[in-house]
Amino acid sequence: HVLDHHHTLSRAEREAAPELHLDAVALGVAADSVLSPALGGVIVGHEVAASLGVPFRFTERDGVEMKLRRGFALGSGERVVVVEDVVTTGKSTLETAAVAEAAGARVVAIASIIDRSGGRHGFRVPYASLLTLDLPAWPAGSCPLCREGGPPAVKPGSRPQARNAP
Structure with a gap:
């Protein structure tokens, strides 16, 4: 679990915020706020927002749909x-981005501690x-x-209907 060890996580968050900030500056992108999907992204997003000096908000599921x-x-044109x-x-991240765009905001960058997407x-x-990480x-x-009789795999993600599928 990524969020279990606060001392390691805090260091990772401090490192992530400057990395994101440098990438944004290099691309000429500035941020007005940070938005994260609940639940796993909330702690990380809050710390990145604090490091960048911008407001933090989060989305959460209302049943199946992600919402503010x-x-x-979010304001119209907010970066x-x-x-x-x-x-x-990337599904929860894209759903969160869609919520921002539906509110009239503009998603200018995405950041995470771990990328398991394989691109x-x-x-x-x-x-x-x-x-x-390249994890199958x-x-x-x-x-x-x-199949070898080990404990059943459980998907810990945020979509209720998919939680018990590996």
């Missing part, structure tokens, strides 16, 4: 950086991660460890 709730709003803990497929995330804006993912029923 709790009085959060938003979407920050995640781990990007595997298949589908992001159309600059993307920075601290660590890239199998369709339900194809996990070799499960």
